[in-house]
Each structure stands twice: as structure tokens, then as C-alpha cells.
Amino acid sequence: MKTAVDKKLLAERMASFPELCLRAGIRVTHQRTEVYREVAATLEHPDADSIYRRVRRRIPQISLDTVYRTLGLFGEKGIISRVSYPGDRARFDGNTGQHHHFICTKCGLIRDFRSDALDAVRPRLKNVPCGRITSVQIELRGLCRRCARA
Ligand SMILES: [Zn+2]
Ligand SMILES: [Zn+2]
Structure with a gap:
């Protein structure tokens, strides 16, 4: 990779x-x-x-x-x-632009990915109890290709 x-x-x-x-x-x-x-x-x-x-x-x-x-x-x-x-x-x-993360729960690999579908996710709420929402970053967890093969 x-x-x-x-x-x-x-x-x-x-x-x-x-x-x-x-x-x-x-x-x-x-x-x-x-x-x-x-x-x-x-x-x-x-x-x-x-x-x-x-x-x-x-x-x-x-x-x-x-x-x-x-x-x-x-x-x-x-x-x-x-x-x-x-x-x-x-x-x-080093990537401070809009992106999402995939995290492998087995080896800890973290990778960026772009997704228009995920960028389009907008919470209906403007505020949560701890503050105001200004952007959404989605973290997906799973097994990376290497760990999934093992
Ligand atoms: Zn992995
Ligand atoms: Zn990143």
C-alpha cells in the first residue's frame, strides 16, 4: 500500500x-x-x-x-x-482539507479517503449539548485489506 x-x-x-x-x-x-x-x-x-x-x-x-x-x-x-x-x-x-478516515481496528492503519456521499452527510442538528457543529468528519472502522486477508 x-x-x-x-x-x-x-x-x-x-x-x-x-x-x-x-x-x-x-x-x-x-x-x-x-x-x-x-x-x-x-x-x-x-x-x-x-x-x-x-x-x-x-x-x-x-x-x-x-x-x-x-x-x-x-x-x-x-x-x-x-x-x-x-x-x-x-x-x-498533514492533510487539513476535507476528508474522512478509515481506521483498521486490528493494526491501527489510518488512511484518508474522499467521498462525496459522506461529504453530503449533514446532521439535522446545528448544535449538540457540547457545542455548535461547523463540519462533519466521518471515521469508518474495519479491517484493512492486509488484515482482512490474514
Ligand atoms: Zn490492518
Ligand atoms: Zn487524514
């Missing part, structure tokens, strides 16, 4: 990074750029530890703590999004 985003999309994401930081009011640093690159380059929705391992290949002196803080900052500023996976660590997503 494909794990890397298209080169063209990655180039677009990297080109937009300084603008995203500017809008978020944060400085562009080499470390932040490399942390962003790892999230932006993959379809895997990695957790902080795997991002740390990948960034360390290029910046051996970076600390796990810095990676955690950077991911937290990016999440807070909407530069990347956080995906919660029940009972697991936070996972991070």
Missing part, C-alpha cells in the same frame, strides 16, 4: 509552510520545517515517536521533547491536524 504522498503535493505543502507559519504567528525554523516535512510527506498519520525517528535521520541532535512540542504547536495552530485513535497515542495528519 502506498505510504508516501505524491511528490507534487509534498512540494505544494512545503511551499505553503512559511505562509502557514506566518498566519499562525510562529517563526519558521529548520527544525520546524523538517518536522512538518515528515508529517506532510506521508499518508500514514504517524505518531510523535515515528516522526521523531524520521526527523532524527536528518537532524541527529533534535530531541523527542522538541518534536512533541512542535507537533502540539502545529496542531493548535491548524498547520496539521491531530487524529485520535482510541487507546493509542495521538497521530498526526
Whole structure:
């Protein structure tokens, strides 16, 4: 299964990074750029530890703590999004556009997919007890192809 985003999309994401930081009011640093690159380059929705391992290949002196803080900052500023996976660590997503998630309940694989049918799902409610609804993201769970074959 494909794990890397298209080169063209990655180039677009990297080109937009300084603008995203500017809008978020944060400085562009080499470390932040490399942390962003790892999230932006993959379809895997990695957790902080795997991002740390990948960034360390290029910046051996970076600390796990810095990676955690950077991911937290990016999440807070909407530069990347956080995906919660029940009972697991936070996972991070370079795709901040409208999309839905498929989650494999066996191996924890998380993949994006687009669906006009799911985009069209509109709750009849405008509000729920905890707040006002502004968008809908649907999370589908099941077994990925590999786990289903096993
Ligand atoms: Zn699976
Ligand atoms: Zn996603």
C-alpha cells in the first residue's frame, strides 16, 4: 500500500509552510520545517515517536521533547491536524482539507479517503449539548485489506 504522498503535493505543502507559519504567528525554523516535512510527506498519520525517528535521520541532535512540542504547536495552530485513535497515542495528519478516515481496528492503519456521499452527510442538528457543529468528519472502522486477508 502506498505510504508516501505524491511528490507534487509534498512540494505544494512545503511551499505553503512559511505562509502557514506566518498566519499562525510562529517563526519558521529548520527544525520546524523538517518536522512538518515528515508529517506532510506521508499518508500514514504517524505518531510523535515515528516522526521523531524520521526527523532524527536528518537532524541527529533534535530531541523527542522538541518534536512533541512542535507537533502540539502545529496542531493548535491548524498547520496539521491531530487524529485520535482510541487507546493509542495521538497521530498526526498533514492533510487539513476535507476528508474522512478509515481506521483498521486490528493494526491501527489510518488512511484518508474522499467521498462525496459522506461529504453530503449533514446532521439535522446545528448544535449538540457540547457545542455548535461547523463540519462533519466521518471515521469508518474495519479491517484493512492486509488484515482482512490474514
Ligand atoms: Zn490492518
Ligand atoms: Zn487524514
